[in-house]
Amino acid sequence: MSSLPLPEADGGGRYPGFRTLAQADHWDRATSAVVESRLGIPPDVRFFTPPEEAAASALFDLLLGQQDEPRVPVVNMVDARLAEEQTDGWHYDNMPRDGEAWRATLAALDSEARSRASCTFARLDPDQQAGLLRDICNLDREPWHGLPADRVWSLWTRYACTAFYSHPLAWDEIGFAGPAYPRGYKNLGVDRLDPFEVRDIRPGADPTHGADR
Amino acid sequence: MSRVRDRNESAWLLPTGPGSNLRLREDMRRHDETDEVDIVIVGCGAGGATLLQRLARAGWHAVALEAGPFWEPERDWVSDEAGSHHLYWTEPRVISGSDPVPLGSNNSGRGVGGSMVHFAGYTPRFHPSDFRTFSTDGVGADWPLDYADLRPYYEDIEAELPVAGEHWPWGDPHGYPHRPHPVSGNGELFLRGANACGITAKVGPVAIANGRFGNRPHCIYRGFCLQGCKVNAKASPLITHVPDALAHGAEIRPHSMATRICFDEHSGLATGVEYVQGGVTRFQRARMVAVAGYSIETPRLLLNSTSLRFPDGMCNDYDQVGRYLMVQGAPQTAGRFQAEVRMWKAPPPEVSTEDFYETDPAKPYKRGFSIQCVSPLPITWAEHVAAQGHWGPTLRRYMSDYPHWACLGALCEFLPLEENRVTLADETDRQGIPVARFSYSQCGNDRQLMSAAQQVMEEILTAAGAEEVITINRYAHLVGGARMAATEDAGVVDRNCRSFAVPNLLVTDGSVLPTQGSANPALTIMALAARAARVLVHGAHGGARMSAKED
Numbered sequence: 001m002s003s004l005p006l007p008e009a010d011g012g013g014r015y016p017g018f019r020t021l022a023q024a025d026h027w028d029r030a031t032s033a034v035v036e037s038r039l040g041i042p043p044d045v046r047f048f049t050p051p052e053e054a055a056a057s058a059l060f061d062l063l064l065g066q067q068d069e070p071r072v073p074v075v076n077m078v079d080a081r082l083a084e085e086q087t088d089g090w091h092y093d094n095m096p097r098d099g100e101a102w103r104a105t106l107a108a109l110d111s112e113a114r115s116r117a118s119c120t121f122a123r124l125d126p127d128q129q130a131g132l133l134r135d136i137c138n139l140d141r142e143p144w145h146g147l148p149a150d151r152v153w154s155l156w157t158r159y160a161c162t163a164f165y166s167h168p169l170a171w172d173e174i175g176f177a178g179p180a181y182p183r184g185y186k187n188l189g190v191d192r193l194d195p196f197e198v199r200d201i202r203p204g205a206d207p208t209h210g211a212d213r
Numbered sequence: 214m215s216r217v218r219d220r221n222e223s224a225w226l227l228p229t230g231p232g233s234n235l236r237l238r239e240d241m242r243r244h245d246e247t248d249e250v251d252i253v254i255v256g257c258g259a260g261g262a263t264l265l266q267r268l269a270r271a272g273w274h275a276v277a278l279e280a281g282p283f284w285e286p287e288r289d290w291v292s293d294e295a296g297s298h299h300l301y302w303t304e305p306r307v308i309s310g311s312d313p314v315p316l317g318s319n320n321s322g323r324g325v326g327g328s329m330v331h332f333a334g335y336t337p338r339f340h341p342s343d344f345r346t347f348s349t350d351g352v353g354a355d356w357p358l359d360y361a362d363l364r365p366y367y368e369d370i371e372a373e374l375p376v377a378g379e380h381w382p383w384g385d386p387h388g389y390p391h392r393p394h395p396v397s398g399n400g401e402l403f404l405r406g407a408n409a410c411g412i413t414a415k416v417g418p419v420a421i422a423n424g425r426f427g428n429r430p431h432c433i434y435r436g437f438c439l440q441g442c443k444v445n446a447k448a449s450p451l452i453t454h455v456p457d458a459l460a461h462g463a464e465i466r467p468h469s470m471a472t473r474i475c476f477d478e479h480s481g482l483a484t485g486v487e488y489v490q491g492g493v494t495r496f497q498r499a500r501m502v503a504v505a506g507y508s509i510e511t512p513r514l515l516l517n518s519t520s521l522r523f524p525d526g527m528c529n530d531y532d533q534v535g536r537y538l539m540v541q542g543a544p545q546t547a548g549r550f551q552a553e554v555r556m557w558k559a560p561p562p563e564v565s566t567e568d569f570y571e572t573d574p575a576k577p578y579k580r581g582f583s584i585q586c587v588s589p590l591p592i593t594w595a596e597h598v599a600a601q602g603h604w605g606p607t608l609r610r611y612m613s614d615y616p617h618w619a620c621l622g623a624l625c626e627f628l629p630l631e632e633n634r635v636t637l638a639d640e641t642d643r644q645g646i647p648v649a650r651f652s653y654s655q656c657g658n659d660r661q662l663m664s665a666a667q668q669v670m671e672e673i674l675t676a677a678g679a680e681e682v683i684t685i686n687r688y689a690h691l692v693g694g695a696r697m698a699a700t701e702d703a704g705v706v707d708r709n710c711r712s713f714a715v716p717n718l719l720v721t722d723g724s725v726l727p728t729q730g731s732a733n734p735a736l737t738i739m740a741l742a743a744r745a746a747r748v749l750v751h752g753a754h755g756g757a758r759m760s761a762k763e764d
Contacts, residue, residue, distance in 0.1 A: 090317050
């Protein structure tokens with residue numbers, strides 16, 4: 001895998017030639033071990049059942065805009081966390097613990113898909129999948145399949161973002177230089193880059209302006 | 214004030230450069246469980262480790278029980294966000310109320326050093342007004358001590374961490390032992406925007422040595438303060454107080470989870486602490502017990518320590534245990550700049566303003582807020598963006614713009630409310646002990662502060678040249694839950710952190726704070742623990758039971 005596919009209109013290619021991994025020789029051993037473990041074959045799915053895995057894969061592809069290969073293996077990364085109970089520990093009093101909440105909400109996605117199109121969530125066409133997610137996102141604090149929709153949304157996006165943005169290839173597309181020990185930074189300040197950093201070639205691509213799309 | 218090295222040699226006991234003094238740990242004194250030690254301390258963070266060091270120096274036989282590991286930063290910590298999950302307290306807990314507060318990350322810690330291992334590093338003092346908000350502003354509570362009582366301890370701890378910053382014009386004006394650090398793009402924009410708005414902003418105060426301190430090296434500005442400082446530049450008790458404590462005979466038992474404070478019905482005294490280590494339940498006898506498990510675990514331990522005398526939990530005669538728990542409202546506002554800010558470079562703590570800290574009679578709300586630089590790393594930043602409702606291609610597009618954003622965070626003084634509290638849940642942990650249930654609801658004043666702080670942050674960023682601003686509402690810090698008070702019906706401990714109900718039981722952590730100001734609490738927690746230690750040492754030489762006589 002050399003880079004993740006991301007169209008220019010979605011922010012792809014802003015830091016040409018920038019590769020976080022090119023700096024790996026400058027990382028300490030403990031950090032290298034942790035980061036490089038994300039690059040190999042991902043751990044097999046252990047926590048999710050096959051139907052849950054199918055729904056979760058489709059969900060993560062949508063939440064993170066990963067429609068083509070190569071992908072960050074988000075479903076395996078989340079599965080590993082849940083299998084090892086590497087959660088934050090707490091849960092809302094109106095939500096079950098994270099593992100249970102994942103099972104319940106993935107089942108709800110399938111049940112919602114069946115009621116709309118007589119198939120599982122993973123089998124919906126992408127537009128229908130996106131439409132279904134938009135509906136859940138817009139519910140805000142309303143209940144969705146017996147759980148508060150905003151908490152469900154937050155559960156999904158927290159796990160998705162934590163997995164995806166821990167991957168060096170995701171760092172490449174956002175210009176983030178990754179681990180910085182024992183090297184550190186020398187050039188601090190607005191518009192001051194260190195030699196290994198790459199400047200954004202489209203600084204006017206403000207994502208808050210819809211016109212850029 | 215004595216020289217730092219004469220009262221705390223920690224920085225000189227570390228190796229030159231990164232790493233730990235493993236020899237000190239190997240040679241650590243080990244007490245027998247059947248020995249009655251002078252004190253057993255539950256928790257080895259800001260409060261527990263400071264108390265441990267002070268008492269060990271005074272010759273006390275002191276043992277600290279720490280639920281987490283004894284960190285070796287070179288081996289155990291990484292320059293990586295997702296890889297630092299093990300720094301947090303992730304045991305099960307239930308959160309509730311109208312504004313439930315997520316735990317298990319920025320507001321929790323485990324292991325020797327506590328949550329200061331991953332705190333940003335801001336160490337502001339409280340203002341004199343914080344100690345009497347009820348008398349002056351009609352909200353919150355008055356402390357049973359004054360700023361002046363704490364001031365010498367602030368000065369001591371600031372020198373021991375040490376703290377770097379400009380001369381501080383707010384509260385009780387004071388200087389810092391180390392000069393301010395250079396600022397990155399994020400701090401530069403904060404200073405520029407504040408200046409344009411007529412707001413005073415200053416560099417600091419951060420517990421990061423500027424220059425060599427003892428054997429501790431200079432900061433390398435790598436930006437991973439929240440993942441534990443591998444450099445040994447940023448302060449945490451692991452490097453600021455634990456080495457000196459060990460050198461003076463203190464013992465720290467890692468992986469030791471306290472499950473109960475034991476109590477003698479005849480004497481009315483605590484007899485020691487029951488704890489689980491490697492699945493084995495053990496008991497350490499002690500003449501005195503100090504609880505320093507922070508605002509969730511301290512009340513939980515007290516509530517779980519029932520007896521004939523205390524059927525509703527130890528020290529809970531007046532239903533005060535677990536109450537008046539506070540978080541600070543911590544909205545974060547980010548601004549988009551055409552220039553590259555690259556806010557992840559350099560330590561996230563850089564610049565602060567306390568211009569809005571005090572009650573402004575022209576405003577409809579009481580008390581105030583501070584504003585500081587924060588610099589979220591990619592995962593936290595992605596959560597920030599996702600919280601705006603962005604996902605899919607929009608999320609990726611926002612994230613690709615990461616170098617162009619600067620971010621400020623506010624700390625709003627939420628008021629202590631009786632119903633914001635820890636109780637015991639029906640759920641149990643793997644030891645079979647009921648877990649904490651933490652209920653939190655904001656009041657009207659809290660909400661007004663959040664929106665006022667957001668407005669000021671938007672003004673600062675816009676004045677600095679931001680094209681767009683976005684804000685997410687979140688929380689930071691925990692204090693209260695076993696507060697100090699003048700009388701036993703209004704709190705759990707007295708001004709010296711000693712419980713009203715059990716003469717040889719103390720609480721020496723953030724849970725004793727009656728109010729929180731708009732300041733990050735670490736420095737105040739350490740100062741209170743240092744003060745409590747001094748009272749103990751002077752009131753009872755050699756670890757004898759405390760007399761009724763106090764400072």
